Amino acid sequence: MEDSYKALLDQYPFISYITYGGNDYIGIIQNSDEVITTIYDFAALRTLAQKTAFLELADQWWWESNRLVPINVFLKQDWAEFRICLKTFNSKDVEIKHGPYISLKEISQKRSKRRSITLIRKVS
Secondary structure (H helix, E strand, O other), X not given: OOHHHHHHHHHOOOOEEEEEOOEEEEEEEEEEOOXXXXXXXXXXXXXXXXXXXHHHHHHHHHHXXXXXXXXXXXXXXXXXXXXXXXXEEEHHHEEEEEOOOOOHHHXXXXXXXXXXXXXXXXXX
């Protein structure tokens, strides 16, 4: 991995580093479940203006959201320009080496773990 990417990983807590098919990818994981992993690939951005906007918006998402909502849902139209760098991989071949990941499946499981209490009247 290049030194510039190591600096990104150290400076920005929302950047993730994954490997897939022998290739390294640096970016923001949109969603990761048992079937697919989707990442916004930072290396796919060509201009300095795109990279700067990517990091500024991602920083806003990281500090202003609860980090359980995917970045594209939280930022909506502001993030739409980065669809060009979205890559989808088969999760069984993805290894997340560093950084956070979002899983919509985990959110739904956490919300469904509500307990119900049944009151029984004592009969004497």
